[in-house]
Amino acid sequence: MKFIDEYRDAVAAKRYAEAIARATTRPWTIMEVCGGQTHAIVKFGVDMLLPSAITLIHGPGCPVCVTPVEMLDKAIEVASRPEVIFCSFGDMLRVPGSTRDLLAVKAAGGDVRIVYSPLDAVRIAREHPDRQVVFFAVGFETTAPANAMAVVHARRQGLTNFSMLVSHVLVPPAMEAILASPGNRVQSFLAAGHVCTVMGTTEYEPIARMYRVPIVVTGFEPVDILQGIFMCVRQLEEGRAEVENQYTRSVRREGNQPAVRLIRQVFRVCPRKWRGIGEIPRSGLGLAEAYADFDAEDRFGVADRTADESPDCRSGLVLQGVMKPPECPAFGTRCTPEHPLGATMVSSEGACAAYYHYRRERLPEALPVTEP
Amino acid sequence: MEGIPEFSLSCPIPISDYPHILLAHGGGGTLMHQLIEQMFVPAFRNPFLDARHDGAVLAPDGVRLAFTTDAYVVRPLFFPGGDIGSLAVNGTVNDLAMCGARPLYLSAAFILEEGLPMATLWQVVQSMRRAADVAGVQLVTGDTKVVDRGKGDGIFITTAGIGAISHRLTIAPTSVRPGDAVLLNGDVGRHGIAIMAVREGLDFETTIESDCAPLAGLVGSLLEAGIEIHCLRDLTRGGLASALVEIAGAARLRIAIDEGRIPVREDVQGACEILGFDPLYVANEGRFICILPSSEVERALRIMRAHPLGAEACLIGRVTGDPPGLVTMRSRIGASRVVDMLSGEQLPRIC
Amino acid sequence: MGEDPLMRTGKVSFGGILKEVNLACVPEVKIGDYVIVHAGLAISILDEEEAARTLEYLQQIEEMGQSTQGSA
8 A cells, every 4th residue: 555565665674674783783772662563573484584783672652551450441331331331442441440350341232343543433423322432542642632522513413322431651750750760771763644734742852851762653554663763773873862853745844733632632641540650740641621511420420440460460671661571461361351360351552462472482484585 | 270370270269259140251251261161161161172273073973963053142132244143153163164164064052032023033034044045055954942031132043053073184173283373354343342333423534334144155165275274263353363362372472463454444443443442352253363384374365355355365474482371462562462361251442 | 523523533444434523633734635633533644744754764875875985
């Protein structure tokens, strides 16, 4: 497909790998903060093309993975109510709450539906005026415009049976939390290309300055990621710490202004708990005062629910880049996609799931297949 | 155990961790295999089941027969390129073809939901008749039951099929050898996407049709030419990936494939990008893999490409020795990754 | 497409699959443009010149690498 295949080109990938190897004179540690990038790196094997001096760490870039347990419990409680049609992105259905997941609610007869857009949930609300339709609004800044749009549409159409369970998270505060934590080894970041398409790149400039880390806004295809890594390495080798943009075909410094305006209209910044990490101040989005009547937590009275994280799950350490999934004692034994201890083993962008599906075994060399 | 890593045998969590059947138990992935391995096979244990193949090869009084059974629960009942009826006939025919058998006779048991329009049933029956004619099989016995409204998806069809085997080969995972080649008869992902498109209301500039088709003729032409086929497997639920993982596990060998060699149509790829699916795991109904000695590849490809259902036949990989049961894929950018069994149903991704 | 800019939608082709997408955040979009879509909403118009420049970057760094031995 045009504008996708060119960025999966094997020859370009190899040339980038060589350029990176030539440019690297010392060990460097780079973190990528986007689940889509984690997925692409492990699926295409990008990290296997890099020189050993470069360490790639997977950051908390998977919104499904960082959704706190109590939010899952709230979702499960709401979805179990007979009058509710609970709409969600597919990924959330297998994430374990304290006792079960949304798929179990569906199996027990709950009306849980997979949608591809919150706008679909609004349509369902319009088509079922006798039911309460709840959308599980999980995501980084990338999905915020769509979620905001859904709320605005619902208000315009006068829908009283639509609400959202909001668990939005923001990237820059998470990056700062990682950089500020003692024992941090991250020296450079690949920033998420689609988050920045929406929000622009200016929020990262103070971070780069304050912590002296290069930040390169990067796309998702293997060639994009390799180019982003090259740009990080070059900055690191030259002692620079700036925000650079690799994903220029989609990202502009000022971002998408209509989208940002929409987000500011519907949402406000609030503290947010991150599964496995804890609460990070000013790291989430919640509904603004003017749209508070669309908040499902209030409508269904579940705002006060709390839950404890599983003591066996170490996904927090994985999400902060302190541990690689295969280093976790439960990896592949007590924790598998069929019996996950945490979200990172379930979400298709979770680091644990990516390693389980693509790297579980010691990998033999890639064999080219030739005609006889 | 096929496709399931050794250490999960000692997993302390027993199957009673799932007190209810989930949709994933029918998905063609790990959960379904667990159900088969931990409940069905031990209950009915015999050497025919142990072969773990699509159909059972029986030889009462020395006459070689293939016997298979299937159930069809597809929703929607009608989709571009087919319906539950043609699916039922072709699916059963294909299971027999994967034993290298010439399909002869089918049975069909219908479970109908109260309230199903008679015209719908007639359409399905007509479609089955047409598919049976094309495949050269006869429906020789059947059954009909009706369940209360709300207890079924309109129509469920269960089939059984019998075919005659005239070759002397053992076509099964146990015949696979290191050095064998893996051939695929065409592009993957069409059927699953055709179904999902109707369910999700996707429009196409040109409609994606299911690839539902009878493969017995194509397999027959390979056998008639004396090709030494080691193993055949049609790609149904769970897609190409699941079929390869099953065979690698049953054969206790490694299969290495090349992503760049697997044909996927652009619109199927586009739909997969939207839906967040991996084409490797999407269902097919007219595609199969053929594992055979490397020396036979050129001749086999020539025969397959001469047949309408094999026009895009290609070599996609090889069987090697080690490690047993592993399927690896060389990605488009040249790095290696494991091809795993799906754990549940493929769920659409967010980002 | 209605008059309300927030309800503006269009048909986007994903390799031949057509899907209705909300275009309110890309008001300058024209037929034939490539867009980045997320959760049913277009978040940017793909800049084709920049896309080409991205693909040329590799060439540039290799030339620089050859002439200056290492980073420029």
